[in-house]
Amino acid sequence: xxxxxxxxxxxxxxxxxxxxxxxxxxxxxxxxxxxxxxxxxxxxxxxxxxxxxxxxxxxxxxxxxxxxxxxxxxxxxxxxxxxxxxxxxxxxxxxxxxxxxxxxxxxxxxxxxxxxxxxxxxxxxxxxxxxxxxxxxxxxxxxxxxxxxxxxxxxxxxxxxxxxxxxxxxxxxxxxxxxxxxxxxxxxxxxxxxxxxxxxxxxxxxxxxxxxxxxxxxxxxxxxxxxxxxxxxxxxxxxxxxxxxxxxxxxxxxxxxxxxxxxxxxxxxxxxxxxxxxxxxxxxxxxxxxxxxxxxxxxxxxxxxxxxxxxxxxxxxxxxxxxxxxxxxxxxxxxxxxxxxxxxxxxxxxxxxxxxxxxxxxxxxxxxxxxxxxxxxxxxxxxxxxxxxxxxxxxxxxxxxxxxxxxxxxxxxxxxxxxxxxxxxxxxxxxxxxxxxxxx
Amino acid sequence: xxxxxxxxxxxxxxxxxxxxxxxxxxxxxxxxxxxxxxxxxxxxxxxxxxxxxxxxxxxxxxxxxxxxxxxxxxxxxxxxxxxxxxxxxxxxxxxxxxxxxxxxxxxxxxxxxxxxxxxxxxxxxxxxxxxxxxxxxxxxxxxxxxxxxxxxxxxxxxxxxxxxxxxxxxxxxxxxxxxxxxxxxxxxxxxxxxxxxxxxxxxxxxxxxxxxxxxxxxxxxxxxxxxxxxxxxxxxxxxxxxxxxxxxxxxxxxxxxxxxxxxxxxxxxxxxxxxxxxxxxxxxxxxxxxxxxxxxxxxxxxxxxxxxxxxxxxxxxxxxxxxxxxxxxxxxxxxxxxxxxxxxxxxxxxxxxxxxxxxxxxxxxxxxxxxxxxxxxxxxxxxxxxxxxxxxxxxxxxxxxxxxxxxxxxxxxxxxxxxxxxxxxxxxxxxxxxxxxxxx
Numbered sequence: 075x076x077x078x079x080x081x082x083x084x085x086x087x088x089x090x091x092x093x094x095x096x097x098x099x100x101x102x103x104x105x106x107x108x109x110x111x112x113x114x115x116x117x118x119x120x121x122x123x124x125x126x127x128x129x130x131x132x133x134x135x136x137x138x139x140x141x142x143x144x145x146x147x148x149x150x151x152x153x154x155x156x157x158x159x160x161x162x163x164x165x166x167x168x169x170x171x172x173x174x175x176x177x178x179x180x181x182x183x184x185x186x187x188x189x190x191x192x193x194x195x196x197x198x199x200x201x202x203x204x205x206x207x208x209x210x211x212x213x214x215x216x217x218x219x220x221x222x223x224x225x226x227x228x229x230x231x232x233x234x235x236x237x238x239x240x241x242x243x244x245x246x247x248x249x250x251x252x253x254x255x256x257x258x259x260x261x262x263x264x265x266x267x268x269x270x271x272x273x274x275x276x277x278x279x280x281x282x283x284x285x286x287x288x289x290x291x292x293x294x295x296x297x298x299x300x301x302x303x304x305x306x307x308x309x310x311x312x313x314x315x316x317x318x319x320x321x322x323x324x325x326x327x328x329x330x331x332x333x334x335x336x337x338x339x340x341x342x343x344x345x346x347x348x349x350x351x352x353x354x355x356x357x358x359x360x361x362x363x364x365x366x367x368x369x370x371x372x373x374x375x376x377x378x379x380x381x382x383x384x385x386x387x388x389x390x391x392x393x394x395x396x397x398x399x400x401x402x403x404x405x406x407x408x409x410x411x412x413x414x415x416x417x418x419x420x421x422x423x424x425x426x427x428x429x430x431x432x433x434x435x436x437x438x439x440x441x442x443x444x445x446x447x448x449x450x451x452x453x454x455x456x457x458x459x460x461x462x463x464x465x466x467x468x469x470x471x472x473x474x475x476x477x478x479x480x481x482x483x484x485x486x487x488x489x490x491x492x493x494x495x496x497x498x499x500x501x502x503x504x505x506x507x508x509x510x511x512x513x514x
Numbered sequence: 515x516x517x518x519x520x521x522x523x524x525x526x527x528x529x530x531x532x533x534x535x536x537x538x539x540x541x542x543x544x545x546x547x548x549x550x551x552x553x554x555x556x557x558x559x560x561x562x563x564x565x566x567x568x569x570x571x572x573x574x575x576x577x578x579x580x581x582x583x584x585x586x587x588x589x590x591x592x593x594x595x596x597x598x599x600x601x602x603x604x605x606x607x608x609x610x611x612x613x614x615x616x617x618x619x620x621x622x623x624x625x626x627x628x629x630x631x632x633x634x635x636x637x638x639x640x641x642x643x644x645x646x647x648x649x650x651x652x653x654x655x656x657x658x659x660x661x662x663x664x665x666x667x668x669x670x671x672x673x674x675x676x677x678x679x680x681x682x683x684x685x686x687x688x689x690x691x692x693x694x695x696x697x698x699x700x701x702x703x704x705x706x707x708x709x710x711x712x713x714x715x716x717x718x719x720x721x722x723x724x725x726x727x728x729x730x731x732x733x734x735x736x737x738x739x740x741x742x743x744x745x746x747x748x749x750x751x752x753x754x755x756x757x758x759x760x761x762x763x764x765x766x767x768x769x770x771x772x773x774x775x776x777x778x779x780x781x782x783x784x785x786x787x788x789x790x791x792x793x794x795x796x797x798x799x800x801x802x803x804x805x806x807x808x809x810x811x812x813x814x815x816x817x818x819x820x821x822x823x824x825x826x827x828x829x830x831x832x833x834x835x836x837x838x839x840x841x842x843x844x845x846x847x848x849x850x851x852x853x854x855x856x857x858x859x860x861x862x863x864x865x866x867x868x869x870x871x872x873x874x875x876x877x878x879x880x881x882x883x884x885x886x887x888x889x890x891x892x893x894x895x896x897x898x899x900x901x902x903x904x905x906x907x908x909x910x911x912x913x914x915x916x917x918x919x920x921x922x923x924x925x926x927x928x929x930x931x932x933x934x935x936x937x938x939x940x941x942x943x944x945x946x947x948x949x950x951x952x953x954x
Contacts, residue, residue: 119733126731130586133571146570221749226697257666257710258717260700264744270697270735273728277698288713291566293559295710304704309661 079314080252080300083208083321084245087201087235090328097499099330100196102475103203105495106165106337107158107175108139108511109475109482113341113409114160115140119269123153123276136184140485142514147184151233151283154180155276159225161412162272162391163341168333169207171218172225173275174232175335178202180279181233182240185286186508190240192501200330202236207329212307212317218263226261226274227310233282238289246297247289253299254285256306267380267392337470339463339478341412342391345378349394349443350401351459356445358404361420363449367402367428369394370444372436383425388414398445399424409482487513519754520692520740523648523761524685527641527675530768537939539770540636542915543643545935546605546777547598547615548579548951549915549922553781553849554600555580559709563593563716576624580925582954587624591673591723594620595716599665601852602712602831603781608773609647611658612665613715614672615775618642620719621673622680625726626948630680632941640770642676647769652747652757658703666701666714667750673722678729686737687729693739694725696746707820707832777910779903779918781852782831785818789834789883790841791899796885798844799895801860805888807842807868809834812876815883823865828854838885839864849922927953 114120124138124145132146138153145153158164158176167174182198209228210217218224234255238248258281261274300306300317307317338344349369381393390396391412399421400407417425433444442460449455461468470478479492487510494507501507554560564578564585572586578593585593598604598616607614622638649668650657658664674695678688698721701714740746740757747757778784789809821833830836831852839861840847873884882900889895901908910918919932927950934947941947 122731122733126727126733129573129727129731130588131571131573132586133569146572148570221744223697253705254710254713257663257702257705257714258698258700260698262697262739262744262746262749264739264742264746264749265693265697265735268735269733270694273694273733273735274697287566287569291562291569293562293566293709293713295705295708295713299702299704302704304661304702306702306704309702 078298078301079305079318079321080249080298081245083300084235084248084252086322087205088239088245090201090204092197092200093328093331096200096328096331097196099334100199101496101498102472103165103175103199103330103335104179104498105479105492106335106475107179108491108495109479110161110164110176110341111139111154111158112483113163114157117157117160118414119160119272120153120157123156127153135187137508137512139183139511140514142512144512147287148280148283151180151184151279152276154183155279156272159272159275161341162343163338165335165337166344167203167207167329167335169329170210170224170228171215172210172223172228174203174206174229176275177225177229177233177278177282178206178236180276181237181282183508183511184279184283185237185240186504188241189503189505192498192504192507194240194242195504196498198236198240200328201239202232203330203335204328205235206232208321208323212320213311214316217311221263222310223261223263223271223274226278227259229275229278230255230259230281230285231306233279234285237282237286241286249297250295251285251289253295253297254288254293255282256299257295258285259306259310266378334469336464337475337478339470339474340407341409342397343378345375346392346394346397347462347464348375348441348459349445350397351462352443352445352457353398353401353459355457355459356402356447356455359402359447359455361403361423363451364424364427365448365450367398367424367448368431368446369398369428370431370433370446372433372441372443374432375441375443376430376432382430384417386414386416387412390417394430394443395425395428396421398428402447518738518741519745519758519761520689520738521685523740524675524688524692526762527645528679528685530641530644532637532640533768533771536640536768536771537636539774540639541936541938542912543605543615543639543770543775544619544938545919545932546775546915547619548931548935549919550601550604550616550781551579551594551598552923553603554597557597557600558854559600559712560593560597563596567593575627577948577952579623579951580954582952584952587727588720588723591620591624591719592716594623595719596712599712599715601781602783603778605775605777606784607643607647607769607775609769610650610664610668611655612650612663612668614643614646614669616715617665617669617673617718617722618646618676620716621677621722623948623951624719624723625677625680626944628681629943629945632938632944632947634680634682635944636938638676638680640768641679642672643770643775644768645675646672648761648763652760653751654756657751661703662750663701663703663711663714666718667699669715669718670695670699670721670725671746673719674725677722677726681726689737690735691725691729693735693737694728694733695722696739697735698725699746699750706818774909776904777915777918779910779914780847781849782837783818784904785815786832786834786837787902787904788815788881788899789885790837791902792883792885792897793838793841793899795897795899796842796887796895799842799887801843801863803889803891804864804867805890807838807864807888808871808886809838809868810871810873810884810886812873812881812883814872815881816870816872822870824857826854826856827852830857834870834883835865835868836861838868842887
């Protein structure tokens with residue numbers, strides 16, 4: 075086994091050092107996941123999954139966050155994974171090309187009844203993000219472009235690895251769970267724009283849990299599932315050699331620190347973030363001064379924004395028109411704007427003056443959204459959004475994340491949850507904390 | 515949706531006619547699955563999965579076959595799928611390049627509490643085999659050769675399709691479940707030779723059940739998951755066009771009839787079947803007349819036969835030496851020989867005289883195993899096995915399948931089960947039949 079890539083990768087992860095900075099990043103990652111999940115807690119899809127879990131039944135060992143009920147571990151991972159990603163409000167990671175926290179943290183929460191201290195929980199999360207970023211890099215962009223959804227395909231493996239680390243398994247045993255996760259990896263981007271996109275996060279977390287439980291039951295499988303001609307990277311990626319370089323690369327800084335998690339201040343699709351930045355620069359323009367509004371996207375970067383005339387705030391998550399109208403009207407953006415609430419007449423009037431264009435002659439890698447407002451007096455005003463909050467060089471600060479948390483998370487436990495997250499490295503046992511998250 | 519490949523495929527399946535011949539083949543397929551599962555009912559892996567299911571808990575809606583206990587539907591599909599394939603005793607299908615019945619039937623059994631008549635059960639099974647064969651052909655051999663295990667990757671979709679047909683869903687709704695299955699499709703051949711190989715059958719059946727339950731819970735996803743540039747066949751196969759030809763091909767005869775299911779008379783790896791055929795031609799040769807035995811395989815066709823000196827009957831499933839020794843000694847083969855029972859001294863003495871060689875200069879497609887016995891008197895006898903029982907042109911007959919069933923399935927219900935299978939098309943309600951299968 076000495077030259078097994080699988081075991082060498084796990085050995086490397088198992089020997090990771092944990093700096094104070096990485097532990098801080100992990101705390102804010104947890105804080106942001108909790109805020110995102112809280113905002114999605116009553117999403118229609120969450121309620122469907124809770125009903126389905128109730129039909130299945132099972133030992134109530136793990137929480138449905140913020141619902142005051144417990145379900146079996148797999149269902150907990152499924153529902154909390156969906157919940158965190160339901161509004162597309164959760165973090166992303168450029169190397170993952172997907173959403174790490176809403177896969178890894180639900181898997182760890184589903185194991186919370188096993189005990190363990192807060193430091194162990196943070197470390198397992200850091201290891202999970204590290205694993206998911208390296209696996210996704212090793213798969214290469216071609217994997218995503220072929221049609222796989224990294225959140226799911228890399229996520230199942232990362233969830234199993236994080237869980238095995240949390241359970242303090244030796245790398246040899248983690249390799250068994252990893253193999254069981256690799257053989258369950260799947261997830262197709264053809265489902266983007268439907269509830270199955272956030273479902274992928276939950277399915278990946280649940281596959282990770284299933285793999286750990288099967289390994290605990292002593293079901294035997296390959297412990298070298300990433301290796302060789304038939305291994306995971308040969309089948310899903312560009313082969314073992316390319317994978318080896320990414321999986322075993324020596325880095326001084328963990329991936330949760332650099333490039334780090336990108337956080338969102340608002341629960342709308344990241345494809346609208348550039349246009350949001352442009353609108354913010356324009357500020358309020360009264361409707362009666364506006365003749366027409368052109369929104370120009372580089373390339374097809376508006377592809378994910380499937381609603382040009384959304385019917386409610388939920389559809390508005392995938393509409394630059396809705397977001398621009400909220401800002402140009404002076405209403406501004408609040409988290410509640412993206413629930414299934416009707417859109418008022420003034421916002422609709424702004425949207426009715428908008429049309430999209432695409433700028434196809436920019437070089438690859440150049441990305442912006444430009445908003446041009448033609449005024450009734452014949453003049454025009456224009457702004458280019460190319461560095462929205464959350465993009466590289468314009469990160470969301472810890473203070474802004476705390477404000478997001480405060481704005482989003484309501485109820486009697488909000489302050490206690492925030493305080494416990496920010497002191498999680500001091501917790502002797504995570505169970506009270508996870509119990510608090512589960513309360514309705 | 516009219517030109518959706520996904521919906522066109524389901525429409526075609528939903529309009530399948532059911533000949534008397536196909537219904538008869540389905541009955542014998544069920545009979546053989548039951549015999550294979552009965553033989554594997556106490557396999558170590560089955561016992562592990564039952565303990566894990568007990569840990570998870572859940573509404574006891576569906577049986578663990580022959581164990582007198584009920585578990586949740588997903589666990590029932592998982593365990594019964596594993597059980598049917600545990601000994602590699604179950605049917606295979608050349609177009610599937612894998613094991614259809616041990617995926618499709620456990621999914622249907624897991625839905626058995628919903629009622630439905632026997633004819634519907636048989637038809638859903640026929641549709642499932644048809645779907646799995648067409649999907650696997652559409653994926654092409656390259657899919658298997660890349661490292662995917664068709665039993666799992668095509669199986670999850672076939673299980674969802676068969677289940678939706680059994681539940682009498684319209685094709686539009688079946689398309690939703692199919693999409694949820696497609697996005698869970700996975701399974702790597704890197705696990706061959708471990709318990710995770712039969713686990714794949716169970717995981718595929720369970721993914722099919724999960725897809726149906728999520729669709730019932732109204733979780734939304736793509737209903738055109740097989741279509742286009744990001745669809746299942748673009749991602750896992752050779753693209754939509756190649757898939758379209760296979761999925762929609764006009765055939766007069768269903769795939770369960772032609773090429774039909776291949777059945778095994780003995781629970782050992784099909785890679786040993788050619789050598790078994792050679793040994794059968796040699797018959798008994800007393801040990802004291804034998805100097806040496808050479809077993810020659812075309813190419814690397816012995817790759818799956820991982821035990822040259824097996825320690826017990828279970829390892830003997832993957833040993834041509836064990837099988838040849840049973841025949842040359844005159845003991846003959848019985849199903850019980852492949853349990854975890856010690857191997858007696860005479861058989862070991864035969865095996866000790868054997869060695870393998872590989873014939874590397876035959877053209878592709880030529881496959882045989884040749885056994886050459888050098889006698890103590892200086893002479894040699896030789897035989898070539900190229901048409902073992904079960905291979906094309908030498909099928910297992912219905913009478914032989916009934917004999918397999920009688921030899922394997924013991925206990926007070928055996929005769930009643932056999933009778934009910936062979937009259938399943940007359941059953942008004944499958945629940946009593948499935949209840950009988952579940953009894954310990």
